[in-house]
Amino acid sequence: MSKHELLDNVTHRRLRVHTIYGPNRGYDFNIARAFPSELPNLQREYPLFFVKNLESGHFEPTALLGFAEHENLYLTDSGWDAEHIPLTVQRQPFLIGFQDRLLEGIAQQVPVTHIDVEHPSVSVSEGIPIFLPQGGESPYLDRIHSILAAIYAGHEAARSLSQILVGLELIESITVNVEFENGTKHSLEGLYTVNDEKFRGLRANGLEALHSRGHLQDVYMMLASLLNVKRLVARKNRRLSDLRSAT
Amino acid sequence: MRELAGRPPQALLQCLATEQTPVVIRAAASHWPLVQASLVSSASAMAYLLGFYRGAPVHAFVAEAQHDGRIFYTDGLANTNFQQVKTTLPGLLDRIRDGEARADSPTIYMGSAALEHVLPGIAEANSWPLEGGESTVRVWIGNQTTVAAHYDALDNLAVVCAGRRRFTLFPPAQLANLYVGPIDFTPAGQAISLVNFDQPDFALHPRFAEALSHAVTAVLEPGDAIFIPCMWWHHVQALAPFNVLINHWWREAAPHMGPPGDALLHAILNIRDLPPAHRRAWQGIFNHYVFEPGAQVADHIPVARRGPLGPIDEDCARKMRALLRANLNR
Numbered sequence: 350m351s352k353h354e355l356l357d358n359v360t361h362r363r364l365r366v367h368t369i370y371g372p373n374r375g376y377d378f379n380i381a382r383a384f385p386s387e388l389p390n391l392q393r394e395y396p397l398f399f400v401k402n403l404e405s406g407h408f409e410p411t412a413l414l415g416f417a418e419h420e421n422l423y424l425t426d427s428g429w430d431a432e433h434i435p436l437t438v439q440r441q442p443f444l445i446g447f448q449d450r451l452l453e454g455i456a457q458q459v460p461v462t463h464i465d466v467e468h469p470s471v472s473v474s475e476g477i478p479i480f481l482p483q484g485g486e487s488p489y490l491d492r493i494h495s496i497l498a499a500i501y502a503g504h505e506a507a508r509s510l511s512q513i514l515v516g517l518e519l520i521e522s523i524t525v526n527v528e529f530e531n532g533t534k535h536s537l538e539g540l541y542t543v544n545d546e547k548f549r550g551l552r553a554n555g556l557e558a559l560h561s562r563g564h565l566q567d568v569y570m571m572l573a574s575l576l577n578v579k580r581l582v583a584r585k586n587r588r589l590s591d592l593r594s595a596t
Numbered sequence: 597m598r599e600l601a602g603r604p605p606q607a608l609l610q611c612l613a614t615e616q617t618p619v620v621i622r623a624a625a626s627h628w629p630l631v632q633a634s635l636v637s638s639a640s641a642m643a644y645l646l647g648f649y650r651g652a653p654v655h656a657f658v659a660e661a662q663h664d665g666r667i668f669y670t671d672g673l674a675n676t677n678f679q680q681v682k683t684t685l686p687g688l689l690d691r692i693r694d695g696e697a698r699a700d701s702p703t704i705y706m707g708s709a710a711l712e713h714v715l716p717g718i719a720e721a722n723s724w725p726l727e728g729g730e731s732t733v734r735v736w737i738g739n740q741t742t743v744a745a746h747y748d749a750l751d752n753l754a755v756v757c758a759g760r761r762r763f764t765l766f767p768p769a770q771l772a773n774l775y776v777g778p779i780d781f782t783p784a785g786q787a788i789s790l791v792n793f794d795q796p797d798f799a800l801h802p803r804f805a806e807a808l809s810h811a812v813t814a815v816l817e818p819g820d821a822i823f824i825p826c827m828w829w830h831h832v833q834a835l836a837p838f839n840v841l842i843n844h845w846w847r848e849a850a851p852h853m854g855p856p857g858d859a860l861l862h863a864i865l866n867i868r869d870l871p872p873a874h875r876r877a878w879q880g881i882f883n884h885y886v887f888e889p890g891a892q893v894a895d896h897i898p899v900a901r902r903g904p905l906g907p908i909d910e911d912c913a914r915k916m917r918a919l920l921r922a923n924l925n926r
Contacts, residue, residue: 449655449680451655451709453710453732454709454710454711454713455713456653481925481926483926
């Protein structure tokens with residue numbers, strides 16, 4: 350369940366956010382949307398795919414965190430087991446909303462901060478206060494604002510990446526088949542990646558188009574990250590063997 | 597109200613801004629193509645406007661007919677008596693056209709839209725270039741409306757381009773006699789007089805009689821301009837089924853200067869509720885440093901050490917802003 354409200358220092362004056370990642374804390378999901386600026390960091394630890402946004406039709410970079418719907422293999426009892434955490438995870442329980450405003454006589458939509466007051470990390474008793482005693486913005490909220498700003502900027506970069514990859518016909522659907530050490534098999538649908546062969550066959554024009562928009566590196570990052578599928582399977586196997594030794 | 601005739605040359609504007617008295621300049625803009633078109637028919641004025649439109653979204657206020665076009669609050673100031681809608685210029689003009697045929701049409705009103713944003717290119721032949729300082733040109737389109745008396749912190753040269761408008765102006769000092777409403781919940785950004793000018797209730801608002809004795813009024817026809825000095829209260833009624841106004845706002849202020857109203861809010865927060873003796877001392881301090889600054893403020897301090905007490909340059913303003921921002925955030 351979630352309930353999004355425009356954040357303000359009167360309605361939400363007492364709210365705190367505990368920033369500890371753990372099971373049943375609102376982070377039990379198996380994919381996290383990612384943005385081009387964070388791909389170099391994420392590709393070292395997460396398998397990255399594209400997921401098609403059915404509303405916009407764009408292909409959005411996404412980190413795979415687990416194989417079943419609520420399985421997050423990076424989530425442990427002692428925190429988030431990775432050096433870099435995707436911005437869309439770090440932003441929780443906050444999100445970007447939009448408000449219609451007339452600024453300098455110009456009707457425009459301005460980004461504003463929303464909070465999911467039903468998020469398990471939000472309470473009046475546990476964690477870091479969002480606001481200072483007199484209603485000022487805490488350093489924690491400052492940090493959230495810069496994360497939301499990076500995400501806001503990331504949307505444009507992600508749109509641009511999707512458009513050029515679609516234009517160059519480099520995106521292909523992929524089925525990820527994995528087998529765990531207990532013999533169970535799993536197959537993931539609905540994921541897309543860059544067609545390696547077509548990418549390697551790109552002529553100067555295509556490469557130049559990717560490079561000039563800063564997306565050549567994004568493609569390399571996406572492709573390199575695929576090796577992490579193996580490491581994700583290893584995480585799953587460790588969980589399975591922990592489970593066995595516990596019983 | 598003082599009246600002049602003919603086009604306002606730049607020198608006249610300078611002089612008006614210095615004098616700070618309201619003036620009507622008849623037929624000042626009668627040569628503007630928009631004014632010419634509106635003199636033919638409202639349909640031709642609408643067609644002229646649409647010729648410049650490139651699809652920018654606009655915000656408009658929509659109110660039920662029962663409010664007689666008064667952009668105001670509901671009973672008990674619980675809410676505003678209008679809805680804000682996001683529309684397009686053709687959408688706005690359609691609603692006005694629909695209303696023209698009916699006696700009890702809903703109010704539709706687009707206020708203070710940036711002219712060059714909504715109608716790119718129209719300003720060239722339908723506004724005056726203003727030199728120096730900050731300036732902005734806005735367009736106001738609607739049917740019969742009443743905007744309650746309020747002030748703006750800018751000098752204003754407004755031109756009726758279509759329809760008719762009645763302006764009722766009061767000097768800034770009439771503040772206490774106008775029964776001004778909330779400063780934090782306003783219909784369109786500025787605090788307004790709560791007096792119903794059409795049916796004043798002198799039992800409820802007795803001092804309004806005094807305000808009226810200081811009022812000046814004028815009805816403007818297409819092509820007429822009015823100079824509304826900064827901080828003068830103005831109550832504005834659009835009288836025709838289709839009204840267009842283009843106004844120029846400007847002030848001579850350095851780019852680092854923000855809205856004076858911010859300082860008022862800050863002073864209400866930090867000074868108003870001090871013990872009376874402290875407040876009186878601060879009144880003296882404000883007079884000394886802000887309202888009547890003279891040579892005695894800083895002449896005895898070495899120039900390099902005057903900081904905010906000397907002329908404020910950009911670096912000094914930046915430091916003050918950083919300090920204020922840090923102090924406010926607590």
